[in-house]
Amino acid sequence: MATILQLETATQVCSAAISINGETVALKEQMASNIHAGSLTLFIQDVMDTAGLRFSDLDAVAVSKGPGSYTGLRIGVSTAKGLCFALDLPLIGIDTLQMMSAGFLATQEDYTGLICAMIDARRMEVFTALFDTQLDYIGNTEAKIIDEHSFADELNASCITFIGDGALKCAAVIQHANASFSEQNFNSAANMSKLALKAYKNAEFEDVAYFEPFYLKDFVLTTPKKKV
Incomplete structure (x- = not known):
């Protein structure tokens, strides 16, 4: 049985889910600008509680790896890597x-x-x-x-x-x-359940130490036009 924590932060959607054997059993998500840093860990705890799981029950962590928002991807991937380091779990990267x-x-x-x-x-x-x-x-x-x-x-x-x-x-x-x-939004951690299970079964894991998001384009820092 594969129990996987799944994180999606590549767009304005902040999303966490738990899947068991490729089926989503818990989901918490919200679409809003600039909430990922403050909300993702809360969403993770929410889905863990909803599924009735301890962190020691997890078999892997899957994260949406991009392309997408530079800041969102950094938050999602760094959170996933931190959990994998702390819990000694394999990391799965899912193409957004x-x-x-x-x-x-x-x-x-x-x-x-x-x-x-x-x-x-x-x-x-x-x-x-x-x-x-x-x-x-x-x-x-x-x-x-x-x-x-x-x-x-x-x-x-x-x-x-x-x-x-x-x-x-x-x-x-x-x-x-x-x-x-289609007007429907499909940026949800729930949508990576079957992909994450397939990767888990095939042992398609990322190197936790060196894994980086797939940004597709270099981040460009711009200077605000309006002076404060």
């Missing part, structure tokens, strides 16, 4: 875009098209990747500036559902009969 696609497929059992997961990277840029219904990658994960020609070849060949907080802003630009857009 793949996790989102898994959540979408869980709501669409008969879906036969492609899934394009998108995380807002400001303006018309998104972090994105295409997946088939087996959650295999179609091409590479990339930071992409969206215009009217984006995904033209793929849309001519297949239906694509665009998901994530970066998808809706692209709806007015990507106008194609084979394109559809």
